[in-house]
Amino acid sequence: DAMVIQNPRYQVTQFGKPVTLSCSQTLNHNVMYWYQQKSSQAPKLLFHYYDKDFNNEADTPDNFQSRRPNTSFCFLDIRSPGLGDAAMYLCATSSSVSSYNEQFFGPGTRLTVL
Amino acid sequence: AQKVTQAQTEISVVEKEDVTLDCVYETRDTTYYLFWYKQPPSGELVFLIRRNSFDEQNEISGRYSWNFQKSTSSFNFTITASQVVDSAVYFCALSEALSNTGKLIFGQGTTLQVKP
Numbered sequence A: 001d002a003m004v005i006q007n008p009r010y011q012v013t014q015f016g017k018p019v020t021l022s023c024s025q026t027l028n029h030n031v032m033y034w035y036q037q038k039s040s041q042a043p044k045l046l047f048h049y050y051d052k053d054f055n056n057e058a059d060t061p062d063n064f065q066s067r068r069p070n071t072s073f074c075f076l077d078i079r080s081p082g083l084g085d086a087a088m089y090l091c092a093t094s095s096s097v098s099s100y101n102e103q104f105f106g107p108g109t110r111l112t113v114l
Numbered sequence B: 001a002q003k004v005t006q007a008q009t010e011i012s013v014v015e016k017e018d019v020t021l022d023c024v025y026e027t028r029d030t031t032y033y034l035f036w037y038k039q040p041p042s043g044e045l046v047f048l049i050r051r052n053s054f055d056e057q058n059e060i061s062g063r064y065s066w067n068f069q070k071s072t073s074s075f076n077f078t079i080t081a082s083q084v085v086d087s088a089v090y091f092c093a094l095s096e097a098l099s100n101t102g103k104l105i106f107g108q109g110t111t112l113q114v115k116p
Helices: none
Strands: A004-007 A010-013 A019-025 A031-037 A044-050 A053-056 A064-067 A073-078 A087-094 A109-113 B003-005 B010-014 B019-021 B024-026 B032-039 B046-052 B059-061 B064-069 B074-079 B088-096 B110-115
Touching: A004 A087, A010 A019, A019 A031, A019 A087, A019 A109, A031 A073, A044 A064, A073 A087, B003 B088, B010 B019, B019 B110, B024 B074, B032 B074, B046 B059, B046 B064, B046 B074, B074 B088
Parallel strands: A010 A109, B010 B110
Antiparallel strands: A004 A019, A019 A073, A031 A044, A031 A087, A044 A053, A064 A073, A087 A109, B003 B024, B019 B074, B032 B046, B032 B088, B059 B064, B064 B074, B088 B110
């Protein structure tokens, strides 16, 4: 089945220690999104890639970076995680940036910062 | 400014009851899309329905139905004869054509608990 895969499902890191979250997709979609969802809150878009073009949301902290080495993979790098970065990180894909298109979500990676 | 409000934080019903989840949105865009997603305990958001701003027809899919009213900026979701498997967090979301990013603006979510 075509899908969006996120690894690991659970990640524990220490305050200030860089961490990378991974997302891969078999849908061959052009667009990949990263959302942050804090406990009992709505998912909030951090950034997205349209093919190789990176698009950052205005209020995404510099601490968050992303890489997309190819169509299938996208990484979220948190350079110096703080306690406030503990959250579920959701990766999603879409065939285009049209507001019409539904997004397909992965199961998320739950990040704990000690 | 764009915003989605789901005023009901948690709803608890007994199996077979009908339940309606409310969603109110704000946007200045004339072309937009509204979505409902389900987030079961496993975590991934599952797409349920999409509605565009020019189509106010209500929709029914099995036990699910949606009522879109532009006059009140609402897009409510009703589950008929609820089942335990319907227990999840439900998110209403807005996507504006002008954003040209496909960005979803989510409401806070409504946690639905269906008890046997």
